[in-house]
Amino acid sequence: MTDNAPKNPLTLLGLGDMGTALARTWLAAGHALTVWNRTTAKAETLAAEGAVAAASPAEAVAASRLVVLCLLDDASIDSALEGVDLTGKDLVNLTTGTPAEGRARAAWAEERGARFVDGGIMATPTMIGVPEAGGYVFYSGSRGLFDTHREVLEVPAGARFVGEDPGHAALHDVALLSAMWGMFAGISQAYALIEGEDIAPKDLSPLLSEWLGAMGFFVGNAAERLTSRDFTTGVVSNLAMQVAGSGTMLRTAEEQGVSAELVSPYVELMRRRLTSDPAAHGGEDTVGAITLLKR
Numbered sequence: 445m446t447d448n449a450p451k452n453p454l455t456l457l458g459l460g461d462m463g464t465a466l467a468r469t470w471l472a473a474g475h476a477l478t479v480w481n482r483t484t485a486k487a488e489t490l491a492a493e494g495a496v497a498a499a500s501p502a503e504a505v506a507a508s509r510l511v512v513l514c515l516l517d518d519a520s521i522d523s524a525l526e527g528v529d530l531t532g533k534d535l536v537n538l539t540t541g542t543p544a545e546g547r548a549r550a551a552w553a554e555e556r557g558a559r560f561v562d563g564g565i566m567a568t569p570t571m572i573g574v575p576e577a578g579g580y581v582f583y584s585g586s587r588g589l590f591d592t593h594r595e596v597l598e599v600p601a602g603a604r605f606v607g608e609d610p611g612h613a614a615l616h617d618v619a620l621l622s623a624m625w626g627m628f629a630g631i632s633q634a635y636a637l638i639e640g641e642d643i644a645p646k647d648l649s650p651l652l653s654e655w656l657g658a659m660g661f662f663v664g665n666a667a668e669r670l671t672s673r674d675f676t677t678g679v680v681s682n683l684a685m686q687v688a689g690s691g692t693m694l695r696t697a698e699e700q701g702v703s704a705e706l707v708s709p710y711v712e713l714m715r716r717r718l719t720s721d722p723a724a725h726g727g728e729d730t731v732g733a734i735t736l737l738k739r
């Protein structure tokens with residue numbers, strides 16, 4: 445192959461904000477790219493940049509062994525691929541879904557004679573094709589598929605394979621996003637508390653960043669305690685103290701005229717753990733409260 449020859453061909457279905465960003469990185473890296481999008485104007489834009497715009501999902505799928513999906517949600521996969529022959533295809537699904545959707549989609553692909561890998565994108569479109577932005581994609585499912593196409597999959601962002609259970613990419617994705625939302629909730633509460641006071645958000649900002657960084661130790665602390673099931677050794681901030689302290693947090697919110705709706709569920713969880721058996725749990729690390737979440 446000469447340097448100018450197109451590299452491994454692939455097909456991409458879905459040219460929304462994310463799909464378009466992915467497509468541009470494969471074109472820039474010299475891959476032969478076939479695209480399809482429900483609204484054809486978006487495919488025409490990519491065709492002007494060097495992609496081949498297919499007239500239908502069936503035509504797009506037929507063009508390459510590797511077929512990447514980046515559609516809105518799981519239901520849109522059914523509407524795009526209804527009746528399309530997937531025999532012998534390697535299907536990579538970058539559409540966000542739940543673990544159960546990932547597993548069901550893997551079985552669906554297998555029934556149709558395709559190998560399948562599910563993906564969870566940990567990046568925004570602006571981070572795609574920008575390695576220093578640190579974005580990556582979780583993959584799980586067929587190891588053979590992943591190994592075959594690893595180089596192509598690493599073009600838009602880093603690729604992290606997290607096992608052969610096709611539900612695990614989505615599970616990793618949602619676990620990280622859940623932690624992010626909890627953090628966003630706490631940050632929102634912090635800014636709401638100072639609103640109307642003579643404290644500028646931009647002055648609180650570096651303090652918040654620094655504090656969240658220092659409190660990041662909780663991630664490793666929780667992992668260790670959940671593995672050992674030891675919630676009591678070496679505790680420096682015990683549950684009884686935290687529950688008492690949470691009263692100050694809730695009263696401060698009230699004094700400031702701020703709703704506590706974002707933080708009170710976590711306070712309630714800690715309180716539930718404590719009151720279920722104060723003697724047993726009062727001296728524990730707050731990590732013990734996690735055990736109450738599993739239904």
Ligand code: NDP
Pocket residue numbers: 458459460461462463464481482483486514515516517519520521523524538539540541565566567568569
């Ligand atoms: P957009 O809303 O920009 O694009 C959605 C895409 O899905 C479009 O191509 C749209 O086609 C297509 N689509 C929607 N419904 C159907 C349907 N019934 N049949 C066929 N095609 C359909 O979303 P994004 O591109 O931003 O997101 C795509 C996926 O990537 C999502 O699952 C999202 O969760 C995930 N993701 C996005 C991130 C982001 O920051 N944007 C971050 C991480 C993951 P049409 O153009 O015709 O409307």
